[in-house]
Amino acid sequence: MKKVTITIDNQVIQVPENYTVLEAARSIGIDIPTLCYLKEINEVAACRMCLVEVEGARNLQTSCVLPVREGMVVRTNTKKVREARKATLELLLSNHNRECLTCTRNGNCELQTLADELGVKDIPFEGEKTVAPVDTSSPSIVRDPQKCILCGRCVSVCQNVQTVGVLDFTNRGFKTVVGPAFDKGIGNVPCINCGQCIAVCPVGALREKESIDYVWEAIDDPNKHVVVQTAPAVRAALGEEFGLPMGTRVTGKMVAALRRLGFDKVFDTDFGADLTIMEEGYELLHRLKNGGKLPMITSCSPGWVKFCEHYYPEFLDNLSTCKSPHEMLGAIIKSYYAEKNNIDPKDIVVVSIMPCTAKKYESQREELSHAGYQDVDYVLTTRELAKMIKEARIDFVNLPNEDFDEVLGESTGAGVIFGATGGVMEAALRTVAEVVTGKELENIDFEQVRGTEGIKEAEVKLGDLAVKVAVAHGTGNARKLLEQIKSGEKEYHFIEIMACPGGCVTGGGQPHVSAKDRMTKDIMKERAKALYDEDKAKEIRKSHENPMIKKIYKEFLGEPNSHKAHELLHTHYVERKNYPVDEENKYKEYFCDCK
């Protein structure tokens, strides 16, 4: 890349010619403030925080979208710049619900941080404030327009990255609100609950619907047997909430913390993942052998499942009928585990700790139940778990490492890597390959499906069978892949899709990472590394070799895909309407010409 020479704050530097002034400044440690800017996702120069003085320019310039130019002279720290930034911030704050003490983002809010850093001592502007109700219509996502600073990050991620597009700016001027069409609640539009909007929100305008109080209540109820399970990705990120570096694996401390919170049993969703591999692996083999619907697509990600139901219903038969791992484990806890331990399933409360907001919606799906009980009662995000640990005054960092409880805490390396994009595929291949060939794999690391490329492809030899697989993460990439399949351009046997870019490690329920850190850290990679490290450290790395999996099939389920397994571990999907109107049948009749 050609380089240009520019001067920033009297420092002469050379930077690649495709840099913005913001990138150039940050590359030499000059921290220009930003609010709306999100690298490659939202570069719109809306918030005016990144203003700088450029020699020869009449006005202050927004550095986040200003390309560097040979000979450019930039000043980032002049009186004019400081005053302009501060006045803009004060204006933003004048129409912000400043109840920081009770805000969910207290302590990690980017607006709060900037107010501190820019030395805002007083908000001189008094005027009207936006009045709009808090939107609690979704089981996953809460939207509070009075906290919104109209930065547009959520709009961009929803529209451009996820290609869902249920959020946009509505109305104009002072009345502008970011929200769904026709002032509908976010629970009443085709939102897939992925929570990527929450992950990118700099303030508390978007957040998960908390279930912490319900869980405390269950724990405090002596008649309830409260069982907790943790998804693989949680252990790769929870430490960040307690100041540990990104990518620190905290499995043992997490288990210890959960025990101290008062859960009766601490199980590992990885066991559910191993179970998923058994069921899904055999389902794939069955489809391959018996001319079943192909490609088969994974169904672990509830955001992806809802995306498929809304936007690609023609692929619903391609979805594996397997419930997602935590739902499987929930069903097993309320059947096998209840039976074994002589506990009435009505007294069992299953709590899932997930990196995910879509799991909250999923856990309420009627069909994910058995014998009248929901498989999972409450879902907490990684962030919510961190809040509970803090509330309980547990010194997380200094906790000893403890192991999951026996029986359903046993898991393999295959289960662990479910949390990273490509992980389910790799775990499935490890098992399917050995089942098909009857021989042990020489190399169980399927590097082709690892990494953070949007769509990954591989052809894997399973005995005589050449199986074409693909992995997509982020529903924008999923859409690309599905369109290629629809047009006949591509053909596959087996596909893994995760709704969130990066897979579960960067799910919508994971600890917040500021826009500033996103510029320098590869979150997907660093968190995924924690999982691949744990996989490597595990004695057993293939689902079908998990002794507890063998035991549960022998004692309880019979074979994979048996009648009992189907009853407990499989589900079905429905086509969902996007924005239904009053007379939906007439809409079809008059507009689509289809009755």
Next chain:
Amino acid sequence: MEFKFNWEENKDKIEELKKVIEENKGKKGALMPVLHEAQRIFGYLPIEVQRMISEGLNIPLAEIYGVATFYSQFSLIPKGKYQIGVCLGTACYVKGAQAIIDKIKEELKLEVGGTTKDRKFSLQATRCIGACGLAPVMTINEDVYGRLKADEIPAILKKYME
């Protein structure tokens, strides 16, 4: 305010919209011309019409709604048979246009930007219409009423009620 979309009555209009969508599909910047046409054809842009455009052009409904609520020439509710415009330009305003608006609101039980349930009247506050010499000014469709006093309003409206 609820206005039910009548599918039978709008049958031909829907066909017309389909043609407009077809002509603009795939073009860059297709949304604005299609919204303009839709506003002309239906007189307003209810969710039914916006959804047709959304599906037809493959643009998220939230984006279309965002555009439709940004520009004041688009309306989410039908305009009345008689469209009342009260000028709120500087001259009219100082000559008491607010009292005129208040009187109309009271008489027709109508908010600015709204339409009566029988779809007979709709009310807009307009910018200067260039008849400052007649301030305060009100228009009802093509008719212009100048040098108005609030107590003349009931009699004027009555003419349109039959």
